[in-house]
Amino acid sequence: MAAPIRILTAVPICDGHDSAINTINLEFIRHGIEVIYLGYHRSVGDIVRAAIQEDVRAIGISSYNGGHVEFFGEVVDLLRKRGATDIKVFGGGGGTITHDDAEAMKHRGVDKIFFAGTSLTEMTDYVRERYGKPRKRAGTKSPDVQLAWRLTEIEDGTRRSGREKKRQTSNIKHRTSRVIGFTGPGGAGKTTLIDEVVLRFLNQNSKGRIAILSHDPSVIGKGALLGDRAAMINSQNDRVFMRSMATRGQAGGLSPATHDCLALLGRSNFDYVIIETVGTGQEAMPFQKNGIVDLTVLVMNPDYGSRLQLQKIVMLDLADIVVVNKSDLQRARTAHAEIKQRLEQNRRAQRLIDTVAKRHRDPGVDQLFDLIS
Amino acid sequence: MSKLGQVVEAVEKYNRFVLDRVKRARTDEQFGRELLGRWNDIKAKIPVTRTPTGLPLPRLALPEIDEPGEIARYLFGEGLPGEFPFLNGAYREMYLEPIRELESFEKDAVAADVSPAKSSKQRPPLQQAEEPTRLFSGLMLAEDTNERFHYLTRHQRTHRLSTAFDGPTLYGIDSDADGVFGKIGEGGVAIDTVEDMMRLYDGFDLGSPNFSASMTISGPAPIVMAMYIAAAKRRFGWKVVSKLRGTIQADIFKEVQAQNETIFPIEASLRFLTDMVEFTTREMPRWYPISISGYHIGEAGSTPVQQAAYTLSNGFAYAEMFDARGIPVDQFGPRLSFFLDCGLDAEYIALARVSRRIWAIGMRDAFGAGPRAQLFKLHTQTSGRSLIAAEFKNNLTRTAAELMLAYMNATNSCHSNSADEPFTTPSEEWIRLAAHGQAILLEESGVFKHTMNMLSGSPGMKAVERAVEAAILDEFREIERLGGVLAAVEDRFQRSQIQNAAHRYEQQIYDGTRPIIGLNKYRNGEGDAPEIKLARTPRAKQQLQVDRLKKFKKKNAEKAKRALDKLVDVVERGENCFPVLLEAVEVASLGQITGRMQEVVGRFRPMV
Structure with missing residues (x-):
């Protein structure tokens, strides 16, 4: 069986609206996804650091307090800067994120914005479909990124080389x-x-x-x-x-x-x-x-x-x-x-x-x- | 046993007392005669009013009973409006004037110190040319919000400003902090310093009896309160302080339970709150230093019973805390006000009525409060959570039904939500329709303006009252079993209960057991989104806020250090820090102050 998908979810800084994300987290879990929940009122730096260390497939951000175009964009930029371009960003904010905003956010590198009225099933399907396939590793290998990748290989049992495995335990x-x-x-x-x-x-x-x-x-x-x-x-x-x-x-x-x-x-x-x-x-x-x-x-x-x-x-x-x-x-x-x-x-x-x-x-x-x- | 346990006992005891009165009225002939006499007196004194078609109606409708036992059940169990235990209303008369001002947005309409009926008597009727109040409460920088305030109040004699703050302010962070730039002025006004506070209310006469300010902020409330006082003092001198009117939300419990805008650990937050309350009840007798809010609990997805139970128990916990500090109950009691959500569930037919009764009994019998401190002064807002994006014009109907429920509960003031709320900060067109919804209900329709309790007392309403009261008391017992409100909060009891309820609600929508028209029932294809024009804060303005904050910090660097050292010292020693906060805000920014206070007491550790 394939290893579970790991996703990081968070609510941006100066935003305490966690009702939606709490429900979404539960729904993800119900569908076999492992959710690392960082909580509300979290900075770009905290989110990106956590995503890299946890080596998640994607970051889901739930924003209801404005400033989302800027915030989502900064998350993408920092991931890039830290050499973690294989971590994707998606999110939503009910009706607070307009279609124009979403366009601007996609332009800055955000994968997907869910609008008001999106069903939980639609979201879960998207995540499983889009982030469930094996990924191509990309980006520079900073020490933290490298360590995180190796931990994933161990956890998912994808490390193939017997010699390396031996070295690990010895x-x-x-x-x-x-x-x-x-x-x-x-x-x-x-x-x-x-x-x-x-x-x-x-x-x-x-x-x-x-x-x-x-x-x-x-x-x-x-x-x-x-x-x-x-x-x-x-x-x-x-x-x-x-x-x-x-x-x-x-x-x-x-x-x-x-x-x-x-x-x-x-x-x-x-x-x-x-x-x-x-x-x-x-x-x-x-x-x-x-x-x-x-x-x-x-x-x-x-x-x-x-x-x-x-x-x-x-x-x-x-x-x-x-x-x-x-x-x-x-x-x-x-x-x-x-x-x-x-x-x-x-x-x-x-x-x-x-x-x-x-x-x-x-x-x-x-x-x-x-x-x- | 905590005070909450005593409240449960007090309500149980009072209910037994009522039954005892009923029995006595039926067996003790003299007592029965007395009651009957009183009942006939009351009936005789009720004024009669006429509908536009000439039909005579009583201002107050009483049940058609002439049996002493039933009279006793009504008079003791419910009370006339304005009489203990206040089930039918906090005040003698409500909604009765032909035209009433629309103070829809205003949380502190309850702060008027008099009943709406009385206050509307003092006010001239609205001029035909006058538009209904459209108070939009906070945007961009202080001067932008100030301009908006002036625009909104230009035809009004009383200036009641309701202020929403932006994210950084709500979290006690400065606008020049890392990573908050895009949040400056979004969703509310950016306030960093006392200078911003002066800009915010510039041109308003803060000491006037016709002015009141409402500030929707809790985590850093004591600091923001100190800034407000400092700004008022700079403009009007020391003497203005005792005249200041308004409300600051400052509800820490509901923040931890539902809204998540807490910045200090719970105990420290409560201590700073009590410091502030001790100061304001003594120095600012017209100020409401706390608005005990169930609204955000309801919006976070609680059941109606949970909303009422947690709000009331939070209120009793605050009362216990202020009492323990030595503030007399009859001094702080009248300065407490409440804020509830009103949705479409059946419980809302009587939720506020029951809350009013429990509060009055608890305050009188568990806290020994006098009549003014027994009143549950209530502002209601229709449910934002019940509004949905799909076929959003249906939201007008939802809000209208909720308004009807709110007024059936004899709320002291009410705010009706805009139908476009699922999409955006309400736009002018839909705010206008929301405000008109109230005008249509209260002024155009005859439902409330002739007979104040037109829809009260039906057998169905009574049934809901009994069921809701029993359920609230059960919630109290559960909290008491966990060691009282604070212990339950720290155990994240209320939080997880609310989250479970929210999840169940979503599930019910999903599986169709909770019909939402246009969403899971009678769907009509694609939704019709309104034209949205969003008021976003331009980058140049955000930069201006950062620049002038930096200038303020540079100018006051030396003085700020001294003031903050002194503040830290007082916080360390555990003394009331409010007086030194008043000094600190003169020279230090919001973020500088919270930062130094957190050095001593730590930061809030979020609960998931």
């Missing part, structure tokens, strides 16, 4: 980055926490680079909504290379291609590689098979239920650092005490930290960052 040992794994149940705040750690790294180190490999579940038999980028405001930065992956049918919190992608990132001159699993269940131990994660962080929500539940969480035995996030919640103190007791059974040097990741400059996150770096 090179794990030659990696240059420190690899940190974040896991934990859905809603614990992993994404926010990672983004806050990234912010501290960027502030502390003025030159270093960081890579993030983030996972979201595929809907069974369908596509996936990869939405971590939307909430990771600090990670939209030229010194951060982020890649969102769908689990594509694999259980346990990671994708079948995670191992090889991680290996590639590990030897690509990043100071850190952060890997985030999907929200995991009690029995999950996502990092065991990899063997290349230096440090594992389990992020917990204080509302895990009774003390008994803690006994069942396998990662509590394995994690190097356990974080109780949302420690401003009422139950957090009890949670801390219960988890502390649970960790003491292990007789290992595990660390337990309380954070409020949503809070700016949270001292708990500072402490976590110190431990990691």
Whole structure:
């Protein structure tokens, strides 16, 4: 079966109209498309950077607040400038984009504008038809573009040369980055926490680079909504290379291609590689098979239920650092005490930290960052 | 239990109280007689009016009941218009003058402090030659919008300006920021500095009782409010501040739930909002510092019940916050106003009526508010979402039906949308038809002008009231279960509920279970698009805005640094930052100020 089509969707800067795009995203997913959703109020730079790193087939922009001729044009121009001409641009804006506007936008290199009244089916058909065929790679190979292409080859299993494949796995040992794994149940705040750690790294180190490999579940038999980028405001930065992956049918919190992608990132001159699993269940131990994660962080929500539940969480035995996030919640103190007791059974040097990741400059996150770096 | 839980209990308790009164009226003979006497008094005092054909009609229609139990159910359960619990209306009389000004665009028509009926008594009837109000609310640069304001108000005695801002302003970004050039002056006016604010309202007497300004902005509302005050002070001196009239939207919860124009993290946004409210309720007694808005929740695709439930619960959460800051409920209560969407679903027959009742009971019994702080002062706008591009002239009918529903709910003011809205910022021709739609309903037709509650109280309406109230209370309980409004918002509860509803709505259109005439039913081939002339901001103007902003920054560089350092200091210390904001806007731009405040409190992390 052909690999799923990957599309990036976003709403332009100074525009919060996300109702249409939310519906369109769901429709795309229903039809097997993987959507990396960047969110609303996003700049041209953020959109193009994300599209290149995610190596999507096309960018879909939903604009309802005017200035679209300029904005779409700038996206096309910047893609060209960055050597990513094989990434196409399409979009719409209900009735706000006139036929004359659309002509001007097409003239600047936009593939397609959907007008008011276009059915969801029409859009989905267009995307599957136009962006579903194998593409011819074109454009200059800047390091980020090149890395992104290779990740796609690994993920889609299109890398043919056996020799190269061998090199990939054997090179794990030659990696240059420190690899940190974040896991934990859905809603614990992993994404926010990672983004806050990234912010501290960027502030502390003025030159270093960081890579993030983030996972979201595929809907069974369908596509996936990869939405971590939307909430990771600090990670939209030229010194951060982020890649969102769908689990594509694999259980346990990671994708079948995670191992090889991680290996590639590990030897690509990043100071850190952060890997985030999907929200995991009690029995999950996502990092065991990899063997290349230096440090594992389990992020917990204080509302895990009774003390008994803690006994069942396998990662509590394995994690190097356990974080109780949302420690401003009422139950957090009890949670801390219960988890502390649970960790003491292990007789290992595990660390337990309380954070409020949503809070700016949270001292708990500072402490976590110190431990990691 | 949060205040919302107490509100649920208060409504339940009040409903039991009503049943108890009904029972007592039937069993306690003296009480029954008293009620009957009061009922006959009320009936006797209702004035009679005549239709143009000479038919006599009562100004207020009452149900034909003479049984004490039913009288008790009406008087306690619904209340006469202007009486607790205000189901039938916030004020004693509404819509009754033969001619009423059309303030369709105006969110702050509710800000008039008096009922429309009373206010229209004070106003002369519209002159025959006068055109209906066509307030277009914000375009290009401040001077362009100013010119438009003057044009629109040239025949009007009262100047009520409703201001829409462009994208960069709504997000607290300067016009010279990277990548926003094409957005300058699009969809609203570009405001970067206090100098722009002076240009915007130039030539208007800001302290006059006949002037009020409405500003549709939430994320950076405290900063924009400070700019407005600073601009007024520069022109009229300090004394004008206490006379300023108007409304600023400043509704953070609905931004996070639906409209996405938030710039600081939620808690910080709420803190700055409360700082502003503390200042305005004390220093600007005629100002409405918040317009609690369900409109954008409805437009984002919520169900009608969700719209009312989230708007009301947001309102109660604000009240709880202001109360916790120590602002007296009878001081801030009367300064709250509401803004709802009105679509075509059956719920809209009574949505605002029920909202008014729940608000009054909640404010009185959970917050101890006095009568003025119990009023749910409502501006309604017809649904933009219900308007579609296919065979767009049908939109006139949709809007007309929605207007009828809005007035059946005794809204205090209403805005009717233009039929061409699916295509563009409304054009003059269709705005005129939209405004005339209201005039036809209120002035030409006899539906509302003789008897104020002509269409109220039908068994169907009662049935909707009961069902809607129960559903709203269920939503409250769910929010309460999640830990209250703020906790639910942070859990993105309302957001995902709204998104689910929006998706279901689209699905229903797609599978035909929700008929949309001209779109999925009775289709007539290709649509007929209107001639669109769009008012786009020319590049030269956008450049002018950037240039003069740079000049402002250069001129004030030194002073701005000092003022911003002081602001940062106050924000760090957690004190009320509004007074220092007033100083900062004199020398710093909107983007400079938000930037420095974000250093301390962080940026808003968007929710998907």
